[in-house]
Amino acid sequence: MKQEEFNQERARRYHLAMGNHPTARNSELERFELDKALNKKDLVVLDLGAGDGYLTRYLAKTYPNATIYALDASESMLSEHTNGKVELINADSDNIPLESGSVDLVVSLATFHHVKKKKETFEEIKRILAPRGHFVIADVMIKTNTQEFFDTIVRDYCITGHEFPFLSEEWVGELAEEVGLFHKESKLKETPWKFKSRDDMAFFVKNLVGLDISIDYLLKFLYENFSIKIRSNEVHLGWQLGYHVLQNQEVSK
Numbered sequence: 001m002k003q004e005e006f007n008q009e010r011a012r013r014y015h016l017a018m019g020n021h022p023t024a025r026n027s028e029l030e031r032f033e034l035d036k037a038l039n040k041k042d043l044v045v046l047d048l049g050a051g052d053g054y055l056t057r058y059l060a061k062t063y064p065n066a067t068i069y070a071l072d073a074s075e076s077m078l079s080e081h082t083n084g085k086v087e088l089i090n091a092d093s094d095n096i097p098l099e100s101g102s103v104d105l106v107v108s109l110a111t112f113h114h115v116k117k118k119k120e121t122f123e124e125i126k127r128i129l130a131p132r133g134h135f136v137i138a139d140v141m142i143k144t145n146t147q148e149f150f151d152t153i154v155r156d157y158c159i160t161g162h163e164f165p166f167l168s169e170e171w172v173g174e175l176a177e178e179v180g181l182f183h184k185e186s187k188l189k190e191t192p193w194k195f196k197s198r199d200d201m202a203f204f205v206k207n208l209v210g211l212d213i214s215i216d217y218l219l220k221f222l223y224e225n226f227s228i229k230i231r232s233n234e235v236h237l238g239w240q241l242g243y244h245v246l247q248n249q250e251v252s253k
Helices: 003-020 026-030 054-062 118-128 145-157 169-179 198-208 215-225
Strands: 045-048 067-072 087-090 105-109 129-139 182-190 193-197 228-231 234-237 240-248
Touching: 026 193, 045 054, 045 118, 054 067, 087 129, 087 182, 105 118, 118 129, 118 169, 129 215, 145 215, 145 240, 169 182, 169 240, 198 215, 198 234
Parallel strands: 045 067, 045 105, 067 087, 105 129
Antiparallel strands: 129 240, 182 240, 193 234, 228 234
16 A cells, blocks of 8 residues: 555544544643633634644634634645635645734644654744744643553554654743743643543544554553543543643734
8 A cells, every 4th residue: 555545544544533533532622721811803823733623623613703724734634624714724834824923823733743844833933923922732742651652552553654753841942942932831731532432432542543453452552551530421541732832922013
């Protein structure tokens, strides 16, 4: 199978997982705790690495009067967006076709580890952010069970491979300092994925990250490496993400 076919199969499995369990990852969205004070009349928001629009839909609901941009390098992923009010941008994160100082809030969910040119992307975010604008990244953080899952199971069994460096608080701080952004905070947050059964959990994880692995072996790993709890007829998988908040401290002239 060619790499393009692997990529298409990976995308198909991702959509299958999210389509069957659209609310499983909702806690990832809730943990953003986006500042409602940003909800001004002319608010401009950018979803960086928007994919098929999972975060974009949440942003549009949170800020119904805002101008929402969804940027992704994959035109096929952007084609999955259904909100006609969202403005789609097919571009790389280090070359964003938006005016300098024009965006109030840039948000990225579970995609920044894919960015190859991280410093250049930080420079672009600094350029497009309005005075006092915010950049919020939620992604896998190093030295967590989530990172261990990606660096073992996903690395060895993902049909497209998975060799990406994950963020640390120190790395984010260094990147921010290099480009002139203020690093407000980095926090590791519990973002449990929720399912009706353990089989639902296993099939979701397998499809979401495109694993070629048996369900039994995957379940064994999940139970050995994650906190898994049964609550009110729900299975909670103890997923974690790091949330990094940065700000452009320049003031309006």
